[in-house]
Amino acid sequence: MAKTIHWGIIGLGNIAHKFATDLLTVEGAKLYAVASRNQEKADTFANKYKAPKAYDTYEALAKDPNIDAVYIATPHALHHENTILCLEHGIAVLCEKPFAMNADEVEKMIAKAKEKNVLLMEALWTYFLPHYQYVLKALKSETYGKVLKLEADFGFNRPFDDTSRLFNKALGGGSLLDIGIYPIFAALSTLGKPNTIEAEATYFENGADSSCHMVFDYGKDVKANLKSTLIEDTATEAIFYCERGTIKINTMFHMPTTVTLIPKTGTAETIDFNYKTIGYNYEAIHFTKLLQERKTESDVMTIEFSRQLIKTLDQVRNLINLEY
Missing domain, CATH: 3.40.50.720 (NAD(P)-binding Rossmann-like Domain)
Structure with a gap:
């Protein structure tokens, strides 16, 4: 045993x-x-x-x-x-x-x-959730052809509270590290490292970032439009627009949820993964x-992937002049 x-x-x-x-x-x-x-x-x-x-x-x-x-x-x-x-x-x-x-x-x-x-x-x-693994396989096998565009967001409106960890810059609070990591993860785990990154942010009075908009450019007109925000309720979806259809991870894409397949011709189908746990x-x-x-070492969440993820977060921070 x-x-x-x-x-x-x-x-x-x-x-x-x-x-x-x-x-x-x-x-x-x-x-x-x-x-x-x-x-x-x-x-x-x-x-x-x-x-x-x-x-x-x-x-x-x-x-x-x-x-x-x-x-x-x-x-x-x-x-x-x-x-x-x-x-x-x-x-x-x-x-x-x-x-x-x-x-x-x-x-x-x-x-x-x-x-x-x-x-x-x-x-x-998120990497280990069955719905996300399903999407990774569908994208890898090019069910609807190559990905042309990714849109991923994570946002909720939370009143500013400087006693909360979420807004405490010294503890890594703010939108980027706390929730922006998920849209960035979605891009890196599906499209890989971008050629270039553009980013802009808004800030709370204490200097923590309240929102961050990012564009990852992969060349050949392939882009990922990513967003994190603590001042707006968003759909919190990850949508992959492909050559022959769309794969949409529905609301709260980072946690157990459903996936909708939308072919350019034919009928959309939503898959429920029947989660029984958190x-x-x-x-x-x-x-x-x-x-x-x-x-x-994990063969899923590899050290190299974590290395790339934190380097990308650092790159975005540099672009928006965010220092902890």
């Missing part, structure tokens, strides 16, 4: 609750320990998801010899520090997106994982299996 992977979670906010909920459905995985900077919060979380251990420091969790894998769900600005801590102790790391604040931090994380010969992967859950189980299943097979 395959080894049961003992998981830890560092950072116990909303996304950690979603991950823990779905981890309970993963065969061969067990939530073993959680860590917060507040013992009461850690105890409450551990009791809810039946984790035997609850720590009030991240360091204490990292020193637990019974932990095989850690899911890092702290604010963006802490991803590098928390990842290095766990890798130093030989623990495999599944770190929430964005991997870190910039490419320099990501390179240090990669170097440490290689030094310790330990599995490291960015937790960009969707975080798919990346957890993949990561658990990698550990059981003693792999040190």
Whole structure:
């Protein structure tokens, strides 16, 4: 039988609750320990998801010899520090997106994982969702021919609150790193690295970006029009316009949803993937299996792809003069 992977979670906010909920459905995985900077919060979380251990420091969790894998769900600005801590102790790391604040931090994380010969992967859950994998295969097989244009957006209107992590520039808040990463991911995972990038942004009073518009140019009139915003409700769709039809990932394209196929001739068809979970189980299943097979890198969310993603985010930041 395959080894049961003992998981830890560092950072116990909303996304950690979603991950823990779905981890309970993963065969061969067990939530073993959680860590917060507040013992009461850690105890409450551990009791809810039946984790035997609850720590009030991240360091204490990292020193637990019974932990095989850690899911890092702290604010963006802490991803590098928390990842290095766990890798130093030989623990495999599944770190929430964005991997870190910039490419320099990501390179240090990669170097440490290689030094310790330990599995490291960015937790960009969309890549593992069945509807997204379906679209990737349809585009690769050119079901409707080559892609001519991609339109992808992610936006919601949230009143500005300078006490919220979402708007805290020092923690990587703002539209680009928090939600703009998803439209950028859609472009990179389907069309690859663009030839050129154009970008413009608007800002809140504290300097965090409130919206970002990007155009990725791939040559031969192929472009990706991408948008992220915290000041407007948008469809949050990814639409691939191809030679013989359109493939549309419907609203909230980054999470479990439906896909509509629209041929230029014929009838449109919407595919429902009958999701039964929140969707975080798919990346957890993949990561658990990698550990059981003693792999040190994912063949889906590769180190090279994460490297390209953070470099692209850095490039956009430079174009819109956004500094953290």
